[in-house]
Amino acid sequence: MNLSSPENGKPDFYVGYLPTPPSHRRFLLLMIPALCIALVLVAMALAGRQRDPGATLVQSGEIESWSGTVFVDPYPMIITDDNTIHLVMGIGKFGVRDRVDEFDGVRCTVEGWRLMRSDRRGIQLALEPDAIRRDQSGKDAVSKPDLGVGEPVRLIGEIVDGKCFIGAMKPGDGKAHKACAILCIDGGLPPLFASIKPDDFETLPLVRVNGKAELTGGLLRLAGEPVVVEGILRSVGGLAVLDTTPEQVRRWVPSDDESRS
Amino acid sequence: MREYRRLARLACKGQAMTNSYTWVQWNSHKKRYDTVLAACCLLYIIVFVGMSYVVHQGEHALSIMVVLIRAFSTLAIVLLHIILCIGPMSRFTSLVSPLLYNRRHLGVTMFVAALIHSGLVILYYGGFGIRAPLPAVVDGYASFATISGFPFEIFGLAALLILFTMAATSHDFWLAFLSARSWKILHMMIYPCYGLIVLHVFFGILQSEQHPLYGRMMILGVGLVTTLHLVAGLAERKRDAQGLAADSNWVDIGEVTNFQEGCGAVICLRDQERVAVFRHGDGLSALSNVCAHQGGPLGEGQIVDGCVTCPWHGYQYLPGNGQSPPPYHEKVPTYELRIDGTRVMLNPVPNEPGLAVKAALIPAGNETGDA
Numbered sequence: 001m002n003l004s005s006p007e008n009g010k011p012d013f014y015v016g017y018l019p020t021p022p023s024h025r026r027f028l029l030l031m032i033p034a035l036c037i038a039l040v041l042v043a044m045a046l047a048g049r050q051r052d053p054g055a056t057l058v059q060s061g062e063i064e065s066w067s068g069t070v071f072v073d074p075y076p077m078i079i080t081d082d083n084t085i086h087l088v089m090g091i092g093k094f095g096v097r098d099r100v101d102e103f104d105g106v107r108c109t110v111e112g113w114r115l116m117r118s119d120r121r122g123i124q125l126a127l128e129p130d131a132i133r134r135d136q137s138g139k140d141a142v143s144k145p146d147l148g149v150g151e152p153v154r155l156i157g158e159i160v161d162g163k164c165f166i167g168a169m170k171p172g173d174g175k176a177h178k179a180c181a182i183l184c185i186d187g188g189l190p191p192l193f194a195s196i197k198p199d200d201f202e203t204l205p206l207v208r209v210n211g212k213a214e215l216t217g218g219l220l221r222l223a224g225e226p227v228v229v230e231g232i233l234r235s236v237g238g239l240a241v242l243d244t245t246p247e248q249v250r251r252w253v254p255s256d257d258e259s260r261s
Numbered sequence: 262m263r264e265y266r267r268l269a270r271l272a273c274k275g276q277a278m279t280n281s282y283t284w285v286q287w288n289s290h291k292k293r294y295d296t297v298l299a300a301c302c303l304l305y306i307i308v309f310v311g312m313s314y315v316v317h318q319g320e321h322a323l324s325i326m327v328v329l330i331r332a333f334s335t336l337a338i339v340l341l342h343i344i345l346c347i348g349p350m351s352r353f354t355s356l357v358s359p360l361l362y363n364r365r366h367l368g369v370t371m372f373v374a375a376l377i378h379s380g381l382v383i384l385y386y387g388g389f390g391i392r393a394p395l396p397a398v399v400d401g402y403a404s405f406a407t408i409s410g411f412p413f414e415i416f417g418l419a420a421l422l423i424l425f426t427m428a429a430t431s432h433d434f435w436l437a438f439l440s441a442r443s444w445k446i447l448h449m450m451i452y453p454c455y456g457l458i459v460l461h462v463f464f465g466i467l468q469s470e471q472h473p474l475y476g477r478m479m480i481l482g483v484g485l486v487t488t489l490h491l492v493a494g495l496a497e498r499k500r501d502a503q504g505l506a507a508d509s510n511w512v513d514i515g516e517v518t519n520f521q522e523g524c525g526a527v528i529c530l531r532d533q534e535r536v537a538v539f540r541h542g543d544g545l546s547a548l549s550n551v552c553a554h555q556g557g558p559l560g561e562g563q564i565v566d567g568c569v570t571c572p573w574h575g576y577q578y579l580p581g582n583g584q585s586p587p588p589y590h591e592k593v594p595t596y597e598l599r600i601d602g603t604r605v606m607l608n609p610v611p612n613e614p615g616l617a618v619k620a621a622l623i624p625a626g627n628e629t630g631d632a
Contacts, residue, residue, distance in 0.1 A: 014355065016291070036304060169385075177469070221403065251407060
């Protein structure tokens, strides 16, 4: 494209350290606003199509306290006086089993920050040594919840870490979050099962493999990606628990039947 | 000699070509360019973050770190596409020369955006756990056998290493140290880097953010970059294929009147390097078409202050000997020209870089190439 200058008939010629020729100046005056508009549109389009991470609540700031009975199994939790189960988790990507062990079946006061997604509630235990302590109110501890009978299920979804998914990170699932989910579960945070069916999100059962709420080896690798899990779905004092074995968990492939039996 | 003194003066102010090394040889254009670039990046980040919280509010709001990770990653990808499009676009129009002139600043800015993205990812997803942050993000827990389990972070990390190498060697010191040819080869790594980034996106975020817009925009970007490169490359190849046969001592390169005063003309010779021919005053001179700085097409330049001036970064050479005026040291090969009647004849054998050659004098009555 020749851009003749009216002064000497030579095409306009741009050199960075010399004054900008008129045609290049005009081009830049048009191009810069156009580029800004394009950037705004691209940013709006990309940001506007991000998927909804789901409704979660994560409390920050002032520490809150709960009183109730603490149990270590199937996962460290406190059953408060209103019969609500809160999973008790640590700061960062760590579980708190070592801090909770001595309080199994004991009525305690727990201090920390609230996490919540749907019916699944969690507490991020504060760092202070007395953030979990025996309750002095004189009320009795409740008895350990029974292991319900349950029903066999086949679920398709994703094993997520229970802290990020219920509010610590949003979104706390999917491929981009996979490395974090593995790190969290490996560090002792609870593996939960998020079904691909939105209605099933509310259940968010705790995944227990061979009786333990932890994933190891090849199973840990499957966190954060679509899997098919077969097992027994039961309620332990109101906490949904999915009991399974390593052989009953496998990577989901599109040809799999998506129906839940 | 007036031009030499002027250029030497400019060099002392750090405004012209390189004869000493400073971090950035600032001039008013570079300052404006960087200001606009920084403003555009800031605008993009603000709009992306703002829009993220307009779409998902309250209990549905995304974590700020996730939003920033995505804002910087998409900014880096957008900048990379602009960078990759400038080169082939400059083959179609010289209007993009101001963008080409400072493309390295754009590249370094893109690297910084990618670095911020990576740093936030490593800190946020890999930090606060039982392992060190970097291994936690790229360690062997992932599966190489499936798309859903493939550790896409490895592609991103490899791309970042390439971008770092390119950003670290973007200064003219490295250009001189490595030689223009090696430097160019090193910086052609932007293409494998682009491939790695496409894979990083495909195996990563496209597996969890499944709105079709993301895939479509990525395909559009790859399509645009590929098409522009193919069209520009094919046009150049066709031009070379139609070049003049250089099988005799002297090649007829056209009428004297075809050469415009003060402007360059690119002569394509079959199976040989292109030649840049310039008309200056009563004479015609020929140099290699390849600038010694970054390989810019000298024949698409003009004569400024008596010097052949490269259209890419303004490097200058004396038409008579292919040497940059003192105090600079760059040299390009020269060629011999002669005029038979009204025809210009080129000896296709290049001389040593910087060898003085007498200009072919244009006979009186052939000035129609003047402006």
